[in-house]
Amino acid sequence: MAKKCLVLILAATIAGIALRLPQLKQRPMHGDEAVHAFKFGELLEIGSYRYDPNEYHGPTLNYLTLIPAWAGRTQKFADLNETILRIVPVFFGVLLVLLLLLMADGLGRITSVCAAVLTAISPAMVFYSRYYIQEMLLVCFTFGVIVSGYRYTRSKNIWWALLTGIFLGLCHATKETCIIAFGSMLLALLLTLLMRDRQSGSVLNTVKTVNPCHLVTGLVAAVVVSGLFFSSFFSNPTGILDSFRTYATYLNRAGQNQLHIHPWYYYLKILLYYKYGPGPFWSFWSEALIVLLAVVGFIVAIRGKGLAGVNFHLLRFIAFYTLVMTVAYSIIPYKTPWCLLGFLHGMILLAGIGAVAVVKRAPNVLLKLLKFLSYPPARLLGGPKLAPTVLARVLIGILLVAGGAHLAWQGYLGSYKFYADSRNPYVYAHPTTDVYTITERLEELAKVHPDGHAMQIQVICPGGDYWPLPWYLRSFTKVLWWTKIDENIMPAPVIIASPSVEPELIGYFDLPPPGKKDLYIPLFDTYIELRPQVELRGYVTKDLWDSYEQHQLELESLQSQGEK
Numbered sequence: 382m383a384k385k386c387l388v389l390i391l392a393a394t395i396a397g398i399a400l401r402l403p404q405l406k407q408r409p410m411h412g413d414e415a416v417h418a419f420k421f422g423e424l425l426e427i428g429s430y431r432y433d434p435n436e437y438h439g440p441t442l443n444y445l446t447l448i449p450a451w452a453g454r455t456q457k458f459a460d461l462n463e464t465i466l467r468i469v470p471v472f473f474g475v476l477l478v479l480l481l482l483l484m485a486d487g488l489g490r491i492t493s494v495c496a497a498v499l500t501a502i503s504p505a506m507v508f509y510s511r512y513y514i515q516e517m518l519l520v521c522f523t524f525g526v527i528v529s530g531y532r533y534t535r536s537k538n539i540w541w542a543l544l545t546g547i548f549l550g551l552c553h554a555t556k557e558t559c560i561i562a563f564g565s566m567l568l569a570l571l572l573t574l575l576m577r578d579r580q581s582g583s584v585l586n587t588v589k590t591v592n593p594c595h596l597v598t599g600l601v602a603a604v605v606v607s608g609l610f611f612s613s614f615f616s617n618p619t620g621i622l623d624s625f626r627t628y629a630t631y632l633n634r635a636g637q638n639q640l641h642i643h644p645w646y647y648y649l650k651i652l653l654y655y656k657y658g659p660g661p662f663w664s665f666w667s668e669a670l671i672v673l674l675a676v677v678g679f680i681v682a683i684r685g686k687g688l689a690g691v692n693f694h695l696l697r698f699i700a701f702y703t704l705v706m707t708v709a710y711s712i713i714p715y716k717t718p719w720c721l722l723g724f725l726h727g728m729i730l731l732a733g734i735g736a737v738a739v740v741k742r743a744p745n746v747l748l749k750l751l752k753f754l755s756y757p758p759a760r761l762l763g764g765p766k767l768a769p770t771v772l773a774r775v776l777i778g779i780l781l782v783a784g785g786a787h788l789a790w791q792g793y794l795g796s797y798k799f800y801a802d803s804r805n806p807y808v809y810a811h812p813t814t815d816v817y818t819i820t821e822r823l824e825e826l827a828k829v830h831p832d833g834h835a836m837q838i839q840v841i842c843p844g845g846d847y848w849p850l851p852w853y854l855r856s857f858t859k860v861l862w863w864t865k866i867d868e869n870i871m872p873a874p875v876i877i878a879s880p881s882v883e884p885e886l887i888g889y890f891d892l893p894p895p896g897k898k899d900l901y902i903p904l905f906d907t908y909i910e911l912r913p914q915v916e917l918r919g920y921v922t923k924d925l926w927d928s929y930e931q932h933q934l935e936l937e938s939l940q941s942q943g944e945k
Contacts, residue, residue, distance in 0.1 A: 837875075845862070
């Protein structure tokens with residue numbers, strides 16, 4: 382059975398890789414991804430990193446990205462690509478599946494396999510495993526804390542205590558929201574101990590079984606790992622203090638940033654049923670199978686019976702941890718869809734428990750229903766008589782497999798078809814594919830401009846709302862990123878601007894003295910969006926545009942001659 386469990390979890394891991402790895406360049410870079418990429422570019426080129434307590438989150442994402450960058454012998458920001466960046470969250474999204482191998486004796490082998498499959502195919506897990514942000518790393522490191530902590534309780538081996546501390550340090554160095562996970566784990570541990578010891582003894586007696594030396598080892602490891610990353614490996618000691626000062630910033634942001642304020646049921650709505658715009662009744666997104674099975678798993682864990690070969694103390698800890706995480710994230714007004722990954726992973730673990738319990742227990746309910754309907758179970762398949770319980774389990778198994786297939790199909794659609802479509806619930810404030818049109822047009826102009834990629838470009842967007850364009854224009858060396866027009870600098874041959882600054886541009890174009898003014902014409906012949914309903918307009922000098930059109934005519938002429 383152990384070998385089968387290993388093989389099945391490895392098979393789930395392969396499925397997870399197949400859903401996550403292909404075509405990492407396909408989806409436009411989200412603004413947050415581009416910001417992190419820009420921050421990493423500084424580390425790559427300059428070799429230094431300073432933690433900013435106001436932005437960017439923790440440093441682990443940046444430092445870990447050095448590994449694929451060095452492996453690809455990439456030394457400059459302009460040479461980076463989406464694959465180098467996104468392979469990092471892909472790796473940790475896959476590792477999240479593999480870590481279940483270390484939980485098989487506690488969750489149960491079949492439960493671990495079910496949880497591995499659901500982790501591999503969950504649409505949210507798939508989608509954000511391809512996102513260059515910290516969330517997947519945080520979820521993986523948090524699960525690493527749980528796995529290592531559980532292994533320590535089983536063996537009392539100091540190496541597991543050390544690994545638990547390392548994962549704690551990595552969590553802290555990844556994202557500020559780690560404190561929600563830490564608080565949830567502590568509360569879940571306390572509730573689990575209270576349930577366990579209400580008859581056999583006190584919580585204090587249980588705490589006394591922990592070796593103080595091991596506890597100190599774990600805590601020291603956490604502090605050292607976190608300190609190394611935040612201090613930029615001792616080059617910026619103030620980064621350690623900044624890692625605590627940052628909470629004032631994020632607590633203020635959590636309640637006042639109206640752009641990301643959503644109702645308490647925002648996450649549950651996404652998971653249970655999400656449908657945007659018109660379409661057939663079946664064109665909706667849902668991970669309700671996971672949520673419903675998680676509810677069953679929660680009930681089984683709290684009751685502490687009904688499953689064999691499991692550690693119910695571990696199951697209760699996961700149940701309480703998931704519940705507290707779900708409530709905490711629902712209460713916080715500031716919400717972005719990727720933040721649901723932490724408690725969704727807990728739900729997936731509970732769903733593995735629920736799936737096994739349903740297959741084991743639900744046949745009795747189904748048989749009673751069939752008997753009530755006076756419909757002989759054996760006739761359902763129109764074949765030879767089967768034991769009613771076996772037949773009921775087959776039917777339930779088919780329903781679970783069908784539900785899993787639907788999840789996998791959504792995972793595929795979300796990442797490879799609706800990857801930048803607002804009908805996908807996990808696409809949030811996402812750039813449109815028009816960013817490719819902007820980039821391609823500027824690349825074409827650079828071919829005919831005397832300065833090439835040193836051609837000056839001005840991007841003017843109030844509030845700095847031009848991301849992810851800095852990523853896509855990284856090969857251009859003279860791009861001016863403005864929030865307003867600077868009349869001390871003459872107009873560039875190419876200008877990208879928000880429609881709101883267009884009235885000021887009219888006067889800006891007249892700024893050069895007579896005889897030196899350029900005539901500007903539209904750069905795009907279609908409506909261009911940075912994000913849905915966020916328009917951008919382009920302007921180019923007529924001389925440069927004429928050179929571009931002449932170049933295009935010459936290329937067409939050469940192509941026609943080649944065809945002849």
